[in-house]
Amino acid sequence: MKQRQSLPRKAMWITILTLTGCLIGTSLFALPALAEEKYTIGGIFAVTGRASFLGDPEKRSMELAAEEVNKNGGIDGKMVETVIYDTEGDPTKAVMGVSKLLNKDRAITIIGPSTTPTTLAVMPMAERAETPLISCAAGNKITQPVKPWVFKTAQSDILAVAAIYQHMKEKGIKKVGLLTVSNAFGESGREQLREQADQFGIQVVQDENFGAKDTDMTAQLTKIRSADPDAIVCWGTNPGPAVVAKNVQQLKIEVPLYQSHGVASPKFIELAGDSAEGIYLPTGKILVADLLPDSDPQKPVLKEYIQKYTEKYKMPVSGFGGYAYDAMKILARAMEGAGGDKAKIRENLETMKEYVGVSGAFNFTKEDHNGLGPDAFVMVQIRNGNWKLVE
């Protein structure tokens, strides 16, 4: 009887001991950064999980850019140190990661996150901590309305949609069917597609969506086909749109298919195979660097980035890593002469002009924290398994 009584009490002690152990375990990883002779720049990307196609190249590109900065003597003689955490595309993890970067690693600026929801989740933290954050996500909610401490380097959906509709207008397309993926990327694209249609005299006749992991979209396409559009716009990220391309071919839908910049990587052509033929899409210039005229100011930047990336990682460059590369380079420039003062870095970012990066020429202003113009996108068509600039 005596023993029975003491049993739950022991249990209590075990719990307490284990929890204490947990805490100690956590704090062991918490050794404060000693060196003040260097600048710590935080990175937070979806390195694994659903959005790893964004986060993985972004992480690599940020490291690449930081290496370059250090090779050129650092910022005002101080080296740059990067600390990168993984969000797995999960807002809760992103919040924890940014908290760690701000409070534990004492990062003076943060690059990332990769996706719109994770960025929206951490934005208030950057604002509160008065730390510049340069997001790599596409959603326009990030910089509209403008938050003083939040910037972004990825092209907005607004520009991508405008590029597509401009092309349609020139081809005389009046009615479009939309097929968007049911996540933040697709939703943001869908909003823009519906909003801007009027300006270009285009009518949305059917509006469907698909799950990111769906295996077959013929049902949606059949429904779109029955509305008789002049063109179909698919808005998603790999691999869904590749399935859409295959299904379009299977259903023998003859109208042109437009994809978003979300599939702008050689992977898409590989996945969609011959069904990719003839597809139009807007993309940053990185995919077509070789095809650009020599007069394009971005050409040397792109070539340099591509060469360094492939050299270092022995893998083809993706269309998305450039966001983090630009962010790192822009930061390095903004941090020059700021002496690690966050307010000054922010000031420098906001007034930065004519920075030619991988994703376009950035001109930040007080009202525009994305800084890219319509020339950030070009329309390409897939022909014979390769990209071709559309004039």
Add this chain to the structure above:
Amino acid sequence: MRRLPPIGHIIFILAVLLTGFLIENTYYFQLLVFVGIHTLLALGLNMLMGYAGQISLGHAAFYGIGAYTTAILTATYGFSPWAALPCAVLLASAVAYVVGLPTLKLSGYYLGMGTLGFGMIGFIVFREWSSLTGGSSGFVGIPPLEIGPVSFYSGRSYFFLVWTVVLGIIILCRRLIDSRTGRALRSIHDSEKASRAIGVDTMALKLRVFVFSAAVAALAGFLYAHFVTFISPGTFDFLASVRMVTMVVIGGMASVWGALLGAFLLTLLPEWLHAFSEFEMVVYGLILMGVMIVLPRGLFRGLLDVFEGAREQTAKRSGGVNGR
């Protein structure tokens, strides 16, 4: 036995106070806030799974209902969070009642399927009702909590708030377990037919526990929404429900402290495993399997057993025969 719970609670309070004043770094407070929120989820679900013996693979929906209700009421309609709290909890309870009525008639894996279906529908509603919920991109601009002049902005104050709530729910759970209802519940867990035979209204009881656990999940959702000030459907998907079940089972079913342990482990584990980078998932999966293989009754009972075993051995060695 009867004198025991207060001791546990005192130790718990001391532990919370100690950590609260010893830790300085905001990061740890934020981490512990998430642990606290997850503990609430595990506590509620534990009542359902551990005591009533019913599984739910859709509890993330209640978590989400709590979060979205308060988000919409406060950010869109300008309610005070404290007015939104009862609405969130009541709505989740009402939904749980309506859903539970037909669903709890199912049993075993069919119940799992039924609740899973409900969870998926909840997720789809959060995602697709974008005029109200902000859709997949999420809901921004949820105000932080305030009581008069005190703003729960810093990590420490929110830490104390969350863990006070956790303590309250722990006491509530213990009260419930030690009551007549609790005994009836355990009888359902052992054999539903037998308890019905001795006159327990099993359906009503199961429903009551289901509603209770949904209300606790909604409370956790409320705390989550006002802490992060942003919510998106991804936080309340099927995998979130599975994670909740895992916390309960890993910690040890039918034990309040087990729920606490499970929430601790599953929240902190990914933070520790960052060091493994690419191998994080592999190690995480291995640990999950390993714990269940070695300690099938969960960490809490398992560690208790190990402790007991060691004690017995020392007792034997020191010549203490007939210990039991």
Add this chain to the structure above:
Amino acid sequence: MQEVLQYLFSGLTNGAIYAVIAVGFSMLYSATDLINFAHGEFVMLGSLFLVTLWGAWQIPLPIAFLLTVACVALTGLLFERFAIRTVRKPQPIVLVIITVGASIFLRGVAMILWGKDAYSLPPFSNQPPLELAGATLLIQSVWIIVISLLLVFGLHLFYRRTLTGKAMQATAISKRAAWITGIPAGLMVLLAFVMSTGVGAVAGMIIAPVTMCSYDMGTLLGLKGFCAAMLGGIGSLWGALLGGILLGVLEALGVGLISSALKDGVAFILLLLILYFRPGGLIGAAESARF
């Protein structure tokens, strides 16, 4: 009309996939009372092994097919031996959590081995899509439907006509009783694991050409397969087939006639209604385990 036919075709294709996955769930459940939440990951392994063996190493399809089944079934065998068999007190919920752990583990391993990118495969045979009254059906879909029907029929024969199959059914009814009559029950459970994961691999392979294969494709497929199995009545082969096809067709019609945004919602609401009216699934009403 033409649209409705196309929806049906689309639903049949997806439905047949769900059905094969559901069969895997059902088989294992009937022999062991266990729902394997890692089943979707075995489907994923099937796809990715085929990507390597057939797509990259150019091994002829039939051989690659068999090799893949063998590899995945071997993984299933190891899984049973090391993770399931070693549990001392095999309560259902503990085993379920182990399978959840296994699914995370397998996904992690696949991510390391195959990377995070998706792969695609050409169809098994290169013919133009079938056309019927204006609706088109991919030849690969025909493959999917035929193979899944053959599989279910073959398994049916296995259970009814072979001694091993009957022994397995006996084990499913009562492990102890089967053991007393001299059936090596442990071996039967092992065999059930091997067969169920093998069937999962087949599902993964036949869908590889119509969809894209990546390390994280399994979760959703596993979920849909689980739903299909429960809908049909867990433990029943024909129930799994019926449940899968019903789920696929419901989804496609949901897209076509209601809204693609609510596609999954429509399917799940109908599922719930069916469960409320037939709490044991459409076919079979095995009393299932409690937690």
